[in-house]
Amino acid sequence: MKILLALDDSARAMDEAVRLASERGAGLTALFVLDTGWSVYIGSDFLLGSTARSKFLEYTRDDEYAQERATVEAFQKRAQAAGLDCIIKTATAGRVPEAILAELAEGGYDTLIMSQPFRRGLEVMRDAATQVLKKAPCDVLFVRREE
Template structure:
């Protein structure tokens, strides 16, 4: 069995993917997607000469890389502590969900584990869960975020 973890800052999703891999012997891959859609989202630099757009894009790029390092480090520490073999991948995409769905279809995965709500890049403002559920080619395990109450 091949299992994909949509990597964000959710330690509960990380732990669940690791537990499933340990229990089933699944081949576990964690995918972190760098969101490059910010340039489209913020549009053109209306403050000509101020470099506000460029500065913001540089800030978001640096923040994306910092989030990537933190999420991968947390995942690797947890997987190693559990004694689970894993692979970590990084991808760059304009839409994080499109990169996840592409990896699912190209990688032949049987299951995806992801946090809900999913917090990566601009997906914090979109319904990433619905987009993935609508188009996923495999089972999807949604893991509620730490401290999030169930819906009423």
């Protein structure tokens, strides 16, 4: 059995994925998607001067990498504590759900675990759950976000 965890900053989703994988003795892969959608998100704004846009895009990129490091680290800590061997992957995409679906299609997973609402990159502005659910080829487990 193979489980895919779509990473965001939700600790509950990580815990749940680690617990489920240990209980069932399943292989766990964690996927972190870097969001490259910012240039489209601010794409219509024509009043930006000189290098303001590229500075901001660099700033969001750095923030994406910082989040990647922090999230992956937080996940590894949990996996190690549970004595679980897992694969960590990163992907880039204009839209996060697309990358998750691409990984699902490729890897032959049985279950996808993600938090709901899913807060990775610009998905705070969108509904990743619906996008993923529409096309997911496997079981999907949504984990409520701790508020």
